[in-house]
Amino acid sequence: MRAMVLNRPGAALEWTELADRQPGPGEIRVAVAACGVCRTDLHVLDGELPDPKLPIIPGHEIVGRIDAIGAGVEGLRLGERVGIPWLGRTCGVCPYCISNRENLCDRPLFTGYTRDGGFATATVADARFAFPLGEVGSDVALAPLLCAGLIGWRSLMIAGDGKSLGLYGFGAEAHIVAQVARWQGRSVFAFTRPGDLGTQAFARRLGATWAGGSDEMPPEPLDAAIIYATVGDLVPLALRAVRKGGRVVCAGIHMSDIPGFPYRLLWEERQLVSVANLTRQDGIDFLRLAPEIGIVTETTRYPLDQANQALADLRAGRFDGAAVLVP
Ligand SMILES: [Zn+2]
Numbered sequence: 475m476r477a478m479v480l481n482r483p484g485a486a487l488e489w490t491e492l493a494d495r496q497p498g499p500g501e502i503r504v505a506v507a508a509c510g511v512c513r514t515d516l517h518v519l520d521g522e523l524p525d526p527k528l529p530i531i532p533g534h535e536i537v538g539r540i541d542a543i544g545a546g547v548e549g550l551r552l553g554e555r556v557g558i559p560w561l562g563r564t565c566g567v568c569p570y571c572i573s574n575r576e577n578l579c580d581r582p583l584f585t586g587y588t589r590d591g592g593f594a595t596a597t598v599a600d601a602r603f604a605f606p607l608g609e610v611g612s613d614v615a616l617a618p619l620l621c622a623g624l625i626g627w628r629s630l631m632i633a634g635d636g637k638s639l640g641l642y643g644f645g646a647e648a649h650i651v652a653q654v655a656r657w658q659g660r661s662v663f664a665f666t667r668p669g670d671l672g673t674q675a676f677a678r679r680l681g682a683t684w685a686g687g688s689d690e691m692p693p694e695p696l697d698a699a700i701i702y703a704t705v706g707d708l709v710p711l712a713l714r715a716v717r718k719g720g721r722v723v724c725a726g727i728h729m730s731d732i733p734g735f736p737y738r739l740l741w742e743e744r745q746l747v748s749v750a751n752l753t754r755q756d757g758i759d760f761l762r763l764a765p766e767i768g769i770v771t772e773t774t775r776y777p778l779d780q781a782n783q784a785l786a787d788l789r790a791g792r793f794d795g796a797a798v799l800v801p
Pocket residue numbers: 512513514515534560621622
């Protein structure tokens with residue numbers, strides 16, 4: 475197998491030939507057909523997340539077909555198309571696992587961070603955390619659903635059922651969440667980097683009622699806002715944009731420091747919360763609904779060995795929607 479490998483934080487990924495791996499008990503091997511590129515991959519590359527496995531193969535939005543099955547795996551078959559998400563394994567016994575909050579597991583493994591991921595021609599995964607994807611939709615179109623879609627879905631649930639929803643940072647996640655929110659009958663207000671008129675137009679095409687710079691106030695107070703950008707300065711801005719009792723959700727795994735702000739921005743029962751990871755139930759719920767909603771992902775394809783270029787383009791905001799690597 476071949477992979478784009480991160481040997482140490484801060485380095486470029488290296489195109490590497492590796493011995494083929496065999497699935498152990500409870501595992502499957504998947505021939506990767508497409509793997510999305512996520513903002514979290516940049517945090518792994520930049521050493522912003524503690525204790526990565528090194529060397530590591532990044533990538534946690536994997537679509538592929540099972541080509542080997544380990545002992546004891548049930549309910550999956552050779553040739554079946556599956557998705558492998560960020561949540562790679564949980565312990566099953568900690569207080570979080572046994573209270574339907576496995577997203578907060580004390581001893582988890584995360585795909586592309588603490589176990590090898592999908593920037594490769596093949597990957598080995600814990601079968602219990604793979605999602606059967608069926609045959610509807612192309613591999614490339616489905617890949618962004620595996621993280622941007624799933625985390626986006628969880629962040630939308632946590633934002634509550636308010637009718638007017640602000641989305642700060644209109645990238646891979648927001649472009650999916652906007653479609654879900656519109657389908658639910660909500661109004662979407664999109665906030666981009668100031669002056670990024672192209673992305674604002676993209677947001678309007680996806681049904682946003684309003685789109686503007688993150689330094690602007692929306693035309694009306696919002697019921698809730700979700701922050702996908704990794705910029706702590708957005709937190710006080712989003713609190714300012716939500717109404718009394720409104721909620722601001724931070725959806726990223728890492729964010730620059732949040733600056734001090736006047737207490738009155740939080741007062742009047744505004745809430746500031748974060749979202750971490752996903753549960754398998756989130757995946758089941760979202761992937762069942764996705765075809766019904768008719769989500770159309772905007773993707774830019776890169777050959778697998780061009781992963782460094784895809785990551786650089788993501789960092790610079792050079793494409794709308796999501797980048798997807800294809801072996
Ligand atoms: Zn991700």
